Amino acid sequence: MAKNFPTREENYSQWYNDLVIKAGLAENSAVRGCMVIKPYGFAIWEKMQAALDKMFKETGHQNAYFPIFIPKSFFSKEASHVEGFAKECAVVTHYRLKNSPDGKGIIVDETAKLEEELIVRPTSETIIWDSYRNWIQSYRDLPILINQWANVVRWEMRTRLFLRTAEFLWQEGHTAHATEKEAIIEAEKMLDVYATFAENWLALPVLKGTKTQNERFAGALETYCIEALMQDGKSLQAGTSHFLGQNFAKAFDVKFATKEGGMEYVWATSWGVSTRLMGALVMAHSDDKGLVLPPKLAPIQVVIIPIYKNAEQLQIVTESALKIKVALENKGISVKYDDDDNQKPGWKFNEYEFKGIPVRIAIGPRDIEQGTIEVARRDTLEKFTYHQIDIDNKIEHLLLQIQDNIYTKALAFREEQTRNADNWEEFTTLLNEKAGFIYAHWDGTPETEEKIKELTKATIRCIPLNNKLEEGKCILTGNPSKQRVVFARAY
RNA sequence: CGGGGUGUGGCGCAGUUGGCUAGCGUACUUGCAUGGGGUGCAAGUGGUCGGAAGUUCGAGUCUUCUCACCCCGACCA
Missing domain, CATH: 3.30.930.10 (Bira Bifunctional Protein; Domain 2)
Structure with a gap:
């Protein structure tokens, strides 16, 4: 798929x-x-x-x-x-x-x-x-x-x-x-x-x-x-x-x-x-492995995948899995238990990663013996072994952490992709190399904005609220400007 | 709306200068094995080749028209 x-x-x-x-x-x-x-x-x-x-x-x-x-x-x-x-x-x-x-x-x-x-x-x-x-x-x-x-x-x-x-x-x-x-x-x-x-x-x-x-x-x-x-x-x-x-x-x-x-x-x-x-x-x-959904918007927040070799094992695993499912659901977490026998665990791992499910739990005979589960988070692709004790609180906490991490990552990316340009050459170089948000001076006229758009396809995305006032010269016309505005290529 | 590209089983593709019964991978169905990162082997189902008209003994292949999608422009609170 x-x-x-x-x-x-x-x-x-x-x-x-x-x-x-x-x-x-x-x-x-x-x-x-x-x-x-x-x-x-x-x-x-x-x-x-x-x-x-x-x-x-x-x-x-x-x-x-x-x-x-x-x-x-x-x-x-x-x-x-x-x-x-x-x-x-x-x-x-x-x-x-x-x-x-x-x-x-x-x-x-x-x-x-x-x-x-x-x-x-x-x-x-x-x-x-x-x-x-x-x-x-x-x-x-x-x-x-x-x-x-x-x-x-x-x-x-x-x-x-x-x-x-x-x-x-x-x-x-x-x-x-x-x-x-x-x-x-x-x-x-x-x-x-x-x-x-x-x-x-x-x-x-x-x-x-x-x-x-x-x-x-x-x-x-x-x-x-x-x-x-x-x-x-x-x-x-x-x-x-x-x-x-x-x-x-x-x-x-x-x-x-x-x-x-x-x-x-x-x-x-x-x-x-x-x-x-x-x-x-x-x-x-999202990344090259598929969707990455923030937990708060994911229709399924946790998927549980059983690992087993035969019907007998499946029954034992299912029993534990359903207990975990209920515990999580009592916390208001949406959980899918995927015991579909038509697909192998490896296939399911890839599939749910592609669909962006924030947390995946795998549980098999080894876990049953040790009272553990394997937990994988979609945002970082890391895997951990958790003890089943207090699992509902641990997963609840993990979901919050994932939500937070996704935001932090996006914010870091934005900051990294936000730059100042002080003249036309810097402006066009930035646009061609990295794009992102470019803070630059603009003389405030629609004509200049139009001209910049024609030349570079970049438009003024916004004049930030509570913008810092700062004397400068318009990157295109050199006319005086009192603040930087945000340029970018846009959807 | 202009320029370019692509349409062939559900999906991804091959198909030579027109030629015989349209093929491959995947998915699907069945069986057996397998099961902690897209499982292996075997058998099987499924296609009026985007649509219409034409050329021809014969069209997936050539011609014309048409439709859809993709990319680049134009357009876009």
Whole structure:
């Protein structure tokens, strides 16, 4: 199953594609650009959802659901929003099919043309703000803190499993506030939620920052983002949170009566993370032997493999194995006991390594005699012999250690791949040799950013929050600059 | 959407200037042995060669069209 698998060194992009497919996370479907998320991949996504959903609720948000279809006219109400998404929208024009007159298959019934065409949502700001108009009259109705879990469609030219697909799953938060300050605090708070999630669950260190004007969300006044570094030195935008100002309130005429009796437009935010996080998870931690999953997101945290020569031995081994399984499960650890007789232990070892199961326990007759088990950890590929006494606490502790180690390793990698460039030559040399994050001065103009992108394919990933101010000269134009920004090639 | 590449049992591949019954590895099924790092031996199942049309006595092989996927561009909150 996992043979003929390229190394990261040989072909990083092939390594990723093969890994996603061969580990059973997802596959391509009959529809171009759309993926099938398979049970193992979906189980990981569900764990992400559960953790995020809890964090959203803890910060006062409620879930709701808005339609997948958006009337075309809604879409054009916010000018920059339309401009940003128009090129990648799927459009519903008819609502009926009929048998083809020539008897060959089925065709669109031209008489069933929609009065107003519907856009399949690429994001839901417009349809949601159209509802908010009816929900908001007074400052007493604010804030509105809503999240929805949904699928969206963006007709991408070039797709890759999880990283960029035509249809993807995500959550989108849409909030409405009485004041600018409150909205900005909300946008920043949710960015923090994302960063915390990335670090604690995905074991992925992220840079928090704001986007430049060029990279900003269509319709936003400020876009906050978390950026993560992948093992090939490219950056991946892992989540965004937008301060939308009053743009959508004005477009959809959402006003509220203030305490003082005036009428004001509502302030808005939106924020989202998607199944792209699955791609980030894979690319950040996995190795040439397959997936490496952080324990907190692994659908199976521990696999137990029996070693035996005959039915009699299997029975004895199974008895011990199941005791361990129960003890671990009582600790809330998810355990699979694989007593499938069709595969040999060696085959299973490789298989579970490929699937990224954090901890593997092997137990055989020798262990039974000695009261031990063999424990192997996926992240370091080390093997240990543990006494069975107090095994639940030991494994629980080991899982925490693994989670921690995966994060530490990713952080060390990022630090190693983060450098300063003080002039154009240093900048291009770094980009060509190592990529990674490059802190460099930029004169602050969209034109310069555009030019740098043209010349090097590197973009400004973010302007870090709480960035250190420092006088310098733009690496391209030599114009004065007050701070370094983060450049990288990106997904 | 432009340039390049690949489509042959589930997966990975071979198949010569068109020629006979389309082959190999792996997986799968069965049996026996084996079992602490992808187990060995033996037998067996499985393919309208991506699809359509054409050239030909004869097409996996040649021609045209088409579809899908991969790589590089363009595009990408």
